Amino acid sequence: MTSVLPAAVLAPAGTPLTDRVAEAVRELDGSPTYVYDLAHLDAHVTAIRAALGSVELIHAVKANPDPGLLRVIARHVDGLEVASGGELAHVLQVAPDIPLAFGGPGKTDTELTAALNARVDRFHVESLNELRRLDVLARDLGTRARVLLRVNLPTGGAPGVLTMGGRPSPFGMDPAEADACAGALESLPGIDFVGVHAHLASGLDPEPCAAQGVAIHRWAVDFACRHGLPLAEVNIGGGMNVDYLRPERVFDWADYARQLPVLPGGPVVRIEPGRAVSAYSGWYATEVLDVKQSHGEWFAICAGGTHHLRTPAAKGHDQPLAVLPVDRWDRPWARSGTDNPVTFVGQLCTPKDVLARSVRASRVRVGDKVVFALAGAYAQNISHVEFLMHDRPAVTHVGGR
Ligand SMILES: Cc1ncc(COP(=O)(O)O)c(C=O)c1O
Structure with a gap:
């Protein structure tokens, strides 16, 4: 390339x-x-897609919202993740037909309403408060929101350059709050539970990145079993490393995917990388x-x-x-x-x-x-x-x- x-x-x-x-x-x-270089990007994302097999790939738009890049990426991925009303409006213009997930902390009612009115098909919910607000807004609009609960789990000491989970952070919810969300679901008719989401660290090589994915998956299966919830999907986040000092050491997507827990009949496993896709x-x-x-x-x-x-x-x-x-x-x-x-x-x-x-x-x-x-x-x-x-x-x- x-x-x-x-x-x-x-x-x-x-x-x-x-x-x-x-x-x-x-x-x-x-x-x-x-x-x-769009041809370079096209070849790169084609290779990532091929290496992933049945693991679903959504791309975190926050890495780079450039319309030229997004149009190329959109040809290869299962969806795009947006994290603000601005990204949502932008992507609706640039790639109007692609499925969207809406994540990020501190979503406003205006943003949630815009997302419900658009064709956002997954909300990565950050707290019980957000879940309850989304329920009310969805019911007001006569619709239902498809939800993954974003959790903050131990990272197992993964040497991530940028750690967002496994310690006090504004991202996602503690397991106990996820339990509270599960307990509340029955009284939230505007919410459809789809699964669990976690993005815990960025800057990980294939082995620790996959190990983190395995741990999230295990936790999600156990969580769903305990609460009797149907687990359709586990989103194990992004965070694949880009080595700026040794650029030739490109993240080995095939090695990573081989280590992921994709089981027949099990929940869909999704990843959500940004940096390692477009950098x-x-x-x-x-x-x-x-x-x-x-x-x-x-x-x-x-x-x-x-x-x-x-x-x-x-x-x-x-x-x-x-x-x-x-x-x-x-x-x-x-x-x-x-x-x-x-x-x-x-x-x-x-x-x-x-x-x-x-x-x-x-x-x-x-x-x-x-x-x-x-x-x-x-x-x-x-x-x-x-x-x-x-x-x-x-x-x-x-x-x-
Ligand atoms: C929720 C979420 N998903 C995905 C990503 C993408 O991470 P990366 O660009 O390291 O792959 C981020 C980055 O901050 C994020 O916050």
Whole structure:
């Protein structure tokens, strides 16, 4: 899917870059631009889908709501998960025929009503209070809401980078509150119980991710048995790892799926990944505006910065990058030393505006293009674009529709 880097591209080993993206970046005028490769995404999601067998796949829109990406993803998945009224309205426009699940904490009555009026076919309910409100709203509209109870279970010490469950958190409900929900169901005629949902951690490799899924599944089966509830579905969440430091180590979906408890006659098992679906198909391209040495260290100051690509600041990593050297160049004073590590920063007036530290990218010159990989998830859409009132990044798509 990703090619070997073209000869003129200087980058640390392992930075993925498709020929299509490299070509598109060379044509850009240097203004910060997100480049999404739709053919790359199509191949990636096709492979995920094939690896999963009968495990159902819904995609968490929060990873990236870009319409081009969502249309490609929608061709391969069993549904999309939205987590706000805004995402709901957006997806209804972009992919009007795809089944939807509505999750997330703090859903308002307005959002729940909009979801009931739309064709949302699963609500991931976060508390007894939300369940009761949903019941009233559904009955007012003369309909029923299909519900999965989102639970906060022990994670079994899984080494997730970002843990949302297994400890005090605003996400989902404790087992005791799930018991209270089960006990209340009989008096809630606006609610249809479908199953159990849990999303406990993000950043997991296949083995701990599957082990977590097995534990959620086991808990859900036991919960349904205890309460005499028909368990149609267990959603074991997302959280599949994207390794930003070793981008070539792509999550092994087949290995993961092999370990999941999919049994004939058992509940449907669903997963809900975001990051590991779209991260690899987005690149943030920019240009070197200045190069300087400060107290012995080289810096390349790029157009844009972490207000466009917040991922490295948010996760505390160095974003993998490639440098596409400028063709004609006659400014010997505006380049880094050869083979010295260079730190790539943006235009913001804060020392936190660092995209990648101490990169051995050979020589870097003013005017070189810089392409940051793995920028297709939690990148553009989590960035604080208003800070300093710079222009927003442009967006372009390559590789079809
Ligand atoms: C409820 C829920 N589902 C799925 C996801 C997707 O997680 P990831 O992007 O790590 O796969 C998230 C992320 O925060 C989430 O909160």
